[in-house]
Amino acid sequence: MSPLTECFYLSFFLVIVVRQGLCSPRRAGSEAWDYVEVRPGAHMFWWLYYADSPSAQYKDLPLVMWLQGGPGGSGTGFGNFEEIGPLDRDLQPRKNSWVQAASVLFVDNPVGTGFSYTEKSDRFATNVSTVASDMLVLLQHFFTAKPEFQSIPFYIFSESYGGKMAAAIAMELTKAAAQGSVKCRFAGVALGDSWISPLDSVMTWGPYLYSTSLLDDYGLSDVTSAAEKVKQAVEKEDFLKATELWSMTETVVEQDTNGVNFYNILTQQPDEKLTSAEGENFIALQARRHVRPLNRQSLSELMNGPIRRKLAVVPENVTWGGQAEAVFSYMAGDFMKPVVDVVDQLLAAGVNVTVYNGQLDLIVDTMGQERWVNQLKWEGLPTFSKLRWTSLDDPASPGVTGAFVKTYKNFAFYWILRAGHMVPSDQGPMALQMLKMITQQD
Template sequence: LYIYLAFFNTGWSLPVQGKETWGYVDVREGAHMFWWLYYADSSSFKDLPLVMWLQGGPGGSSCGFGNFEEIGPLDTDLEPRKTSWVSSASVLFVDNPVGTGYSYTDSEEALTKDVAMVAADMMVLLREFFNKQTEFQSIPFYIFSESYGGKMAAAISLALTKAVQKGSIKCNFAGVALGDSWISPLDSVLTWGPYLYSTSLLDDYGLMEVTRAAKAVQEAVEQGQYEKATEQWSITENVVEQNTNGVNFYNILTQQDDELMKSSLNDNGYLSAMKFRHIRPLHRQSLSQLMNGPIRKKLGVIPKNVTWGGQAEEVFESMSGDFMKPVVDIIDELLAAGVNVTVYNGQLDLIVDTIGQELWVKKLNWDGLKKFSQMKWTALEDPESAGQTGAFYKTYKNFAFYWILKAGHMVTHCTSA
């Protein structure tokens, strides 16, 4: 049964399926993180796992975009989603880092600077969550992520593994899944040109232009000038757009929205260009109206001075010095510690293209890499198209890689748990 919560002065009614709860955790002085939990739609949620979902950006809202646009129980029209992950797991959305979505800071100085700080904040939240929601302490707990959320998920998973070993957090951590994740930014950028060229989206001249721009990113990274590398990354995106007539970085079979492309190309600042390409699509007007209207009223705990997504640009800017740094070494540590690590990637994604993902995997020091590399992948049938291949996968020991066909950056738009 659905419980309908009507709100005055709006034309919305909110159907809520099953049990849910939410709240804030003060992770540091002046830093307040919001979380939202949906219990699994089951007679006994304890028989199903708990999944935490982390969005990208940094600055993209899990409680907004991940919840209403991808895997939550309701879509943006507040209609029940047929492929909601809540049918198979309890789902915990966290607006992370602080300043994202409903999470907020009292000053810009309290925003996070790198993934180590992000992980430290999340440990505070998870410690309080599992101390209060004790029913989840023994349930298998997985971290799923998308885009930059995967980079944060890697750091969070390592910190959580250590916290569980020390006994400071009580939970049954079962593994991490990295979807189209920004694990090795340079490997992604350096393969944009070859990928677009191989799919007939660049000619020889365009390939030369994109390659030259990507090499500037590489030079900055190799010199340890990471803020400059982030700026050059945005410049490279401009070069890609100019030479492909606005290819969509999230799905190469579509084009960038004309308004977004013109705004990003004509803007003088790379942070503003980033906003148009990678934050605005996650905070589109309809979603913003939903989150700052009826959802805000339903939750009843959002401070009056906090606007959903209001600090998103500042979040990215604060993290810009960390944005282009790789975390491949963290994946190695996770594998060595026995943590189950799964990589899944959309075939049509550009910004985190699959060939870039394959490159960083080949750089792992993991002792199972040689055997993994020698294995033949296995085909998976598309559940919606009988007889059609929907994906390939390989798995060895505690590592798995899934090649998702006909999917872009937002893989979960076409998959369910």
């Protein structure tokens, strides 16, 4: 970042602080942030934006927690400045920010992600169970520190691997809220392009790419063969091996499609095709594929420069994104495990569950999402399956279909058109409308 650019950023934030009134080192008017030590030596960072609506007070609007993917992607960074926060990466107001319709809580989760950090290597989470228990500690602290949110409808929204974590967190939160150990009004969970059933995603890559003319017959055979090996490892419950074979399958896809972008099939990989470097293991390769794009250099400069100074609580030895790839590595053994059974438990418990998916996503393609949904044991599935979907106009282009939706009882599915893996980035107006519909706003 150039000195001139950095000076601009600092000047911008000085204006914001002056306008809002700096109430404390951890509060600037319509924002708040802090750390929570969720386990000894494991520190998780959160950042809250109070709803900023011209027609309603924040207490009359829901609270939404956003969970990023990876694992190792930062909600306070990528989700905030690249997707749904009040400002974009250039610190310009975002027209379709979710803060218009809800208070938004970004959490750098699991520990080691973004500004969150661990003091020792044995403090990283290795499975979604630990991720969920860590989050419950954070939420206990949050709702105690912010009692004004205890009676406000609270939703968890997620993206990618964040959805897998969100399902587990939602289940534990349901229990905790019922017991009173977390004082909140939990209203539902939304799973966006989520890694709920990894095998169903991998097994549909070939057919999806073939149907969109991105594979020929030879390519389809190659990808199908590689995916079958992943399936065999999952069936043997050798999940670390399955993660390695998943990595190999992605390499086959890249080679046979000439570098299709896993996050949007209409584009190619933004960088050079990621073949494994000599001596590099599959975990390092996958971290480069799926974690580094969420920690891109321009975003890192913003977060480690003016944002860090604005927050004024980040320890000197902590770098935003500095432990991101380690987060991914420690979760590798849990990566390919499905959590479809957790979604079933949520539905049976009466929790409102929404699945939404971008039409152009590959890594979590819609075909794979529909496949695991059709395997649910939820008693409402037979009726849900017989329903026709309803078209939704694109708010940015009236008269043009922007999505389809189907809802029955406490389950909903949104098919978002012309969007890839990051739905709010690709179709901001449609994503904002979906948020309002899910949170039952007119």
